[in-house]
Amino acid sequence: MASADRATESEEFLVSLYRPSTILPITRHRDALLYLVKNYPVTIVVGQTGSGKTTQLPQYLHQAGWTEEDKIIACTQPRRVAATTVATRVAEEMGVRLGEEVGYSIRFEDMTSPRTRIKYMTDGMLLREALVDPLLSKYSVVMIDEAHERSLSTDVLLGILKKIRRRRKDLRIIVSSATLQAEEFARFFGDEGEGGEKRDEEKKELAKIISLEGRCYPVDVLYLEEPTENYLEKAVQTVFDIHLKQLAVFDPAPENYRKVIVSTNIAEASVTIENIVFVIDCGFVKLRTFDPRTGIEALSAVPVSRASATQRAGRAGRTRTGKCFRLYTQKAFNDVMTEAGIPEIQRSNLAPVLLQLKALGIDNVVRFDFVTPPPSELMARALELLFMDPMTAKILLNSVNFQCTDQILSIAAMTSVQNVFITHESSKKPAESAKPFAPKASKPNAAKWCKDHYLNFRALSRAGIRRCLTTGYFAHAARMQPDGSFRSVNGMQMWAHPSSVMFNRKVDWVVFHEVVETGKKTFIRDVTVIEKDWLLEYAPGFYQLRR
Structure with missing residues (x-):
């Protein structure tokens, strides 16, 4: 019953994602997008969530012949749920079985086949493929979706793709972002030399930017007059205020019910849920940070950036005029919040990243071309840990x-x-009584002795x-x-x-x-x-x- 319920919920979620492709904002830009991909090595696509770039652009490329000669179009996502959900949606639109022409690949789950031509995957999975195939030779186009989130894997992947492009002139790279960071990505791919200078033979423009229209309806943004002490209580109160005062906006409301969605920041960009009219923004996000001096990793609630706040407000206004209730003051928005979030590479332990770069064949990790170079202190700490910490x-x-x-x-x-003792309810008492005899396990018949006395020999050894x-x-x-x-x-x-x-x-x-x-x-x-x-x-x- 539980699995059936989950299946029903999944189907309902997919229905909520549905929007006829002919009315998506990306539709009017189809020819322009195909022209840019054909004529420029790198295309930067700027469009808010819901514009159709994730689901439609790979289909346009497939229809235009970019999957001929057994080539594949890759579209990376920062989150597993986005990769699986979008792949399911695109397979549905194309009228094919998921795992055939359209598939996905995430950790511990691969839903692809030799026939797959459009492949959705997490950034990390494509990096793993680069370990086996450093030039990603089976891909004609690699699309980095939600690049504005600037996860560790995304930044490393962008640097790897820049190196691959120097060897593979036929490879096309698409960077998709829901915020206005396009110029930074364009500058990054435009500087082709190791020292950040464009090579003489590469004087032509490498990256082009195209913007897609997004929200069609205005969104009224309302701030608190005074800061609140309890954001949870204020959020619940705002939900009830909306329900009591704005009932007519939801006409018709099926069976007199209203859906209230409580979400993490995944709803900012990774998924599109239609018919959202009201957004309540608490103004915070949980971020993981690493202090190289103490070695402590912290998961703390910090104010969101103004770019993220704009993204959250953008969830409303897709189908009608919407409202965004921000549980903070306009002064906090202007003075406390930063323009954009801090990339993960500037606040994380880089030791795993540097090990990954080494595995990918990057000898000089210090000079690796990151979109935003990490702080020298983080890099130094990571290099120290590459050898081994003293403990x-x-x-x-x-x-x-x-x-x-x-x-x-x-x-x-x-x-x-491992735990030393094998503990089962039926053998708890004899196992307890066997503990004082643990030293005997060092004898030649130790394995049998441990088994007779309810001990895990491998662990006790x-x-x-x-x-x-x-x-x-x-x-x-x-x-x-x-x-x-x-x-x-x-x-x-x-x-x-x-x-x-x-x-x-x-x-x-x-x-x-x-x-x-x-x-x-x-x-x-x-x-x-x-x-x-x-x-x-x-x-x-x-x-x-x-x-």
Whole structure:
């Protein structure tokens, strides 16, 4: 029943996305778009969500012959849900089965076939394909959709495509953006030299910009006269105010019901939901940031940019005159909010990005051509981590003494360990009684002994690993407090992350690998239980026992 309900919801969602292609704003620009793609290596398409660029442009290119000779048109999306939903919609419009001529590829799910000619995928999936095929030779056109979101994968992909274009003059690149950042993208692709200068043989214009009309109806924007202290309460109140005072706007309302959609910022650009007339904008977005000095990653609510606020207001006014209620003052809009959001590459841990670039064959990662170069401090920190952080290095060196090098190598790569005891309700009591005999597992018949006593032999054989981890992560030690929190050696209050096996468990001392700040709480991840005496044994210069 649940799956049937989900299927029905999915169908209803697709219906809400439907809009006859002949009345989409992109329709009148079809010939101009095809001309630009044919004659210029890079086309920058500016159009608000709902203009039809994501669903129609790949179809135009397919009809114009860009998929001949078994070539494929790729359209990347920053989010999985957008890739799957749009692919389903385009397959429906073309009257083909999803996974045949039109398909999608996201992590852990590939809905394509040798017949696929229009392929929607996440940015990360196309980067993975570049590991196997550095020139992306099977693609005739690569369209980077929602480029204004400036995710890490998007920025890396743009840099990779710029390098590929120097080798593949036949490749066409389309950058689609819902905000007015077109000039920045055009300048980026126009500077073809490594040092940012255009090569002599490439003096011709490389990138052209085309703008599509979007919203057809005006949107009234209403601000608060005074800042509010409780945004959640104010948002709920505004919903009821709209419902009570503006009933006639929704005529006819099916069965006297009104749909209220509570959404994250995915509704800003990644999906189009028709018949939205009112938008309530709280003015905040949750962003993940990384502090290279402390190594702490935080997920915090911060004010949106003015560009994002404009995007949110644009959800209204698609089918009729709309209104946007902003839960902040006009002064805050003008003075507090920035013009555009900070690209993810300027606020993230870049170590994984640099490893990815290395895997893609980029030797000089420092000189890699980013649309917006990351701060030097973030780059320096990432380069340091490329080799190995001191804590990981120490446990790898000490693993020889503890005879657990293979296991520590795995932990260094995965930063995870198994639970020692196999716990089932039926065997809980005998398992508990077997704990005192754990040292016997080191005997030759250890595997059988562990099985007889409800022990996980593979995990128990790693008992020395906890000691080894203590030798490297002694500075990341923390003790549980009566309220269930942990207090680190420098006095910071932290909590076991909900994903940790230590969540809601009573322990004494632990060491941890990572600190994550979310809202008002600081969490620790990759947590391992240790003994207090080990800290004195392996870090006598760092810890002292008080009498």
